[in-house]
Amino acid sequence: MTTQIHETQQIHETHQAHQAHQIEPTAVPGTVPGAVPAKDRILTGDRPTGPLHLGHYFGTLQNRVRLQNEGMDLFLVIPDYQVLTDRDVADRLAEHVEGLVLDYLAAGVDPSRATIFTHSAIPALNQLLLPFLSLVSVAELGRNPTVKDEIAHSRQAAVSGLMFTYPAHQAADILFCKANLVPVGKDQEPHLELTRTIARRFNERYGPVFPEPRTLLSEAPLLLGTDGTKMSKSRGNSLAIRASSDETARLIRGAKTDAVRRISYDPEGRPEVSNLVLLTALCQGRSPYEVAAEVGDAGAAGLKAAATEAVNAHFAPLRARRAEYAQDLSYVRELLREGNARAGEVADRTLAEVRDAMGMRR
Template structure:
């Protein structure tokens, strides 16, 4: 049997090039060697958008379209909706009984995400995000979870929660391990941090030719390079990072031209805009195909969720048995 992979996204809006470089491209590759489960995390989106349920409803479909557009194959991967698997919520509650508040408070990822989200007072659901994430992984007994370096504390806590459950009761849950993404986080077009929808510095996967050109034209470059012929510093330039991600064959030439001052920023931007358009064009076309067929998308999500639900029921049967909560079986 193939090992199971669990991955997914909070449904907080359309996905962008940062998602593609950091995870989506890798997910398409993982579909073949692994049994892949892809989570539309609408419940976890409520940790920061609890007062915007209508947005989450529309965002869920946008993210589903992005998955299909980049090449996630519903015949090889199981795409499912988190809130429609009640066993995940049940498993979250059971795990929370032996996870201390201090452990959650000291999770570095929770600290940084709380600060970035501007939360003055941390909500219970936000604090317990790693517990919910563990339930996402454990319900389908996933053994592989693709993550970036920033998510390692979450996954290490998930691994400890699963081990603790197996020690307390019976070893019925699979221990997850990280599959580290080799792609660094893609910088935003403003050069002030990672590419992010909320910061307005992202290039969406359904961007038009004009939108790509506009974003790239306005993008920050090497601040120390004042004149066209000044020697540049590509390692501090977001545009060069885009060349490395989406135009790797020509990245050495771009670096040399930048460092020697023989290639101006305008020419550099033009070349990466063309490369990004070449990447996005087929994605945009596939997205338009599925967007025009909402019933097909619904059928894909229903089928994936139904399959995930069947696996979740079986896992919870084992979990309840291990804990002695199967009173009438």
């Protein structure tokens, strides 16, 4: 079974490398005073709160696989502790963690070239939070716009200390492995700025240990959910990567459109219709204007039929690979153990450097 998995994975990687609609990220320059890896190291990840959706796939997963295949050192964190930042309990946590790994593998992430690990399994990473918190003020944490947004949408009756320290915890995620490139959307840039601030202050106070990571901005398009708002696991408007063909058809049939019969691509004036046009185009590797012209007077029903066919055709191989991996969850758990061991070794080395720099090693 493992041999078959690797064979299908190699086929998928070759296919992805030739896709015309892959997104090119933009690296934003930044200074790097600390020790850095011999090649670019990328840290990224997803919170285990549910299945990844098409927005994740076209926004980040494709790029991760491409960067991995170009030889960059890819670290994928599954921040299970951070699930507790905006909710009282972490429901079905183990299932969601394994589900993320299945999505990664099905999309083409190669565990022999990428390190997949869980936040809670790396004690040395989490120990970095204490010195990092000493380098930032309460006011700096409080005015982080991402934290403000998380607090506004929090499921908790009161803001937890974990929620408040989330930016410093994320800095530990990034700096423990000395990542020097971090793919983010615009809304996450404040976290990266605080991470650079923490790295810079540590280096100034104790000596050069950490790089100041650069932001890797993607031009990936924003996909809307079926209700016309941003696609999100928490909003219940997303189309999961793992969805069956029937479920895909049902969800797309229920997607919001408008009353104008002729289909056009106009993201500003017709966002919901344009979203389905774009989704179809992304799956087919075509221009959204070409797709819109082809659907023409077939209206919303014709557009939804085209989108359903395109999504199911594009994701059928990925879903088949995911189902094959899911038959052997012991393999998934072993990959996590191996990834946790590799990440733990990196974190131990970094924590030792931090203690040396701070004069705490005995």
